[in-house]
Amino acid sequence: MGLIEVDAVSKAFWIPNERRDTVREHFLGLLRPRRFDRLQALDAVSFTLRQGETLGVMGRNGSGKSTLLKIVCGVYAPDAGKVIVRGAVTPILELGVGWNPELDAVDNILLIGSVMGLSLGELRRDMEEILAFAELERFANLKLKHYSTGMSARLGYAVAFKAVRDVLVLDEIFAVGDAGFRKRCEERYWQLHAQGHTVIVVSHDPRTIAGFCDRALLLDGGRIVMEDTGVAVADRYVSLLTSGS
Amino acid sequence: MTNASAGTELGSPLPAPAVAEARRARRAASRTVVRAGLVWTLVRTDFKARYHGTFGGFVWALLKPLSMFVVLMAVFSFLFASNPTYKLDLIVGLFLWDFFAEATRTGLTSLHAKGFLLTKARCPSWILVVTSIANAAITLVVFCAIITVFLAGAGHAPSLAALGAFAAYCLALVAIVVGFSLASSVLFLRYRDLNQVWDVVVQAGFFLAPVIYPLGILPERFHVYLFLWPPTPIIEFSRAALVAGTIATRTAHFYLALDAAVCLLAGIVIFRRFAPRAAEYV
Numbered sequence: 247m248g249l250i251e252v253d254a255v256s257k258a259f260w261i262p263n264e265r266r267d268t269v270r271e272h273f274l275g276l277l278r279p280r281r282f283d284r285l286q287a288l289d290a291v292s293f294t295l296r297q298g299e300t301l302g303v304m305g306r307n308g309s310g311k312s313t314l315l316k317i318v319c320g321v322y323a324p325d326a327g328k329v330i331v332r333g334a335v336t337p338i339l340e341l342g343v344g345w346n347p348e349l350d351a352v353d354n355i356l357l358i359g360s361v362m363g364l365s366l367g368e369l370r371r372d373m374e375e376i377l378a379f380a381e382l383e384r385f386a387n388l389k390l391k392h393y394s395t396g397m398s399a400r401l402g403y404a405v406a407f408k409a410v411r412d413v414l415v416l417d418e419i420f421a422v423g424d425a426g427f428r429k430r431c432e433e434r435y436w437q438l439h440a441q442g443h444t445v446i447v448v449s450h451d452p453r454t455i456a457g458f459c460d461r462a463l464l465l466d467g468g469r470i471v472m473e474d475t476g477v478a479v480a481d482r483y484v485s486l487l488t489s490g491s
Numbered sequence: 492m493t494n495a496s497a498g499t500e501l502g503s504p505l506p507a508p509a510v511a512e513a514r515r516a517r518r519a520a521s522r523t524v525v526r527a528g529l530v531w532t533l534v535r536t537d538f539k540a541r542y543h544g545t546f547g548g549f550v551w552a553l554l555k556p557l558s559m560f561v562v563l564m565a566v567f568s569f570l571f572a573s574n575p576t577y578k579l580d581l582i583v584g585l586f587l588w589d590f591f592a593e594a595t596r597t598g599l600t601s602l603h604a605k606g607f608l609l610t611k612a613r614c615p616s617w618i619l620v621v622t623s624i625a626n627a628a629i630t631l632v633v634f635c636a637i638i639t640v641f642l643a644g645a646g647h648a649p650s651l652a653a654l655g656a657f658a659a660y661c662l663a664l665v666a667i668v669v670g671f672s673l674a675s676s677v678l679f680l681r682y683r684d685l686n687q688v689w690d691v692v693v694q695a696g697f698f699l700a701p702v703i704y705p706l707g708i709l710p711e712r713f714h715v716y717l718f719l720w721p722p723t724p725i726i727e728f729s730r731a732a733l734v735a736g737t738i739a740t741r742t743a744h745f746y747l748a749l750d751a752a753v754c755l756l757a758g759i760v761i762f763r764r765f766a767p768r769a770a771e772y773v
Binding site for chain 1: 531607681688767771
């Protein structure tokens with residue numbers, strides 16, 4: 247029995263030839279039926295992830311990596327198949343977590359930390375540590391709308407690394423911050439790994455997958471085309487890119 | 492293409508010795524405590540973002556219906572000079588209407604406004620909708636206190652029974668607003684001009700509900716239609732209890748409860764139908 251079991255998961259998006267986002271557009275278009283193209287983002291994807299494993303996911307743009315992560319995290323619902331998650335998932339999707347730009351860092355940490363399953367007591371206790379990890383102590387009371395992209399991303403990683411309970415999901419790991427911050431992220435990652443936490447990492451960087459992942463999947467066209475060690479999958483991904491096939 | 496077995500399940504956690512220490516540290520933070528923390532943080536940060544965290548900002552929110560009351564009373568008290576309780580009826584109607592209009596507007600856009608939480612983590616979306624009306628509810632509670640003082644000052648101090656009935660009417664109104672907000676919040680993600688449509692409905696609804704006029708000035712055959720508009724029975728029953736000191740009949744209460752239950756249930760059904768894919772439309 248795995249910590250995460252993904253069983254024949256499929257997901258498709260229907261792309262209309264004309265977007266209609268309003269009541270007015272739908273009303274005016276009553277006599278002009280739309281054509282929909284089916285985009286199969288995931289096609290019968292299955293894998294199992296055990297406690298303490300690190301799984302890498304590689305694939306070209308549009309191969310279904312982000313959709314797969316969002317389904318595992320419970321953000322998207324699959325069209326078919328089943329995902330069983332026996333634990334709490336802490337995600338950092340698309341290089342960050344969700345922020346309210348009108349609130350300062352402290353309130354945003356309390357908000358996103360609560361969503362990630364931390365109590366207010368834990369968050370208040372760890373507040374200084376989170377801000378210190380992100381090197382943002384001086385900007386704790388600055389609204390997020392005044393933060394740079396890098397500052398927001400650092401804060402997201404700091405909260406997520408603190409909130410991890412069972413599974414950490416990272417979309418493009420260590421892609422933010424300067425060398426010092428990336429080093430701290432790597433240290434924290436190995437610390438979580440040593441504690442037995444389970445991690446899913448999506449990356450385009452073969453060195454990341456080869457260096458951090460016990461096992462990896464290679465996605466192409468929404469299907470798993472290879473499942474092997476991180477090193478083997480990273481090599482295959484590079485050859486896939488260089489061959490252009 | 493939806494498969495009946497499709498879905499993401501949260502099963503019981505595996506025994507994990509390696510993360511046992513982390514688990515023990517988190518044990519105190521039960522699911523309920525975390526949820527309560529999330530609700531409190533959402534309400535507090537909404538309040539802070541809206542009123543800039545100041546008491547003055549909140550007072551400003553109270554001034555809107557108060558100033559409306561003063562202006563309307565100055566104009567319409569001449570028109571309804573024969574009605575000695577007009578100003579009391581007006582303040583009760585206005586404050587209830589203000590809650591309805593404000594809460595439904597906020598509820599309608601709540602999931603879109605909190606989209607940053609929906610797309611980046613698994614978040615209980617119904618909490619985002621229900622907490623979005625908290626600010627309007629806080630204002631309603633303050634208004635209830637103001638109304639009671641105002642009525643007492645005008646020599647119409649409400650009895651305990653009247654206050655109890657008024658509290659029940661407010662609860663029914665909250666149920667109606669929550670039902671509307673649940674339904675409209677998921678539909679707004681698909682129809683982005685729904686807020687403009689609702690603004691028009693609210694504007695027309697202000698005159699459809701007997702906020703600034705006594706219902707009695709309209710022919711009785713129209714009353715049944717006006718009572719189909721949810722705020723109408725709430726306003727009329729509240730006025731009867733607080734100002735006239737009479738409680739509506741059991742049949743009238745039954746219909747009001749049915750009205751609130753239907754609105755709430757319809758909202759829940761629509762929400763459950765569309766919410767699982769809400770993140771795809773944010």
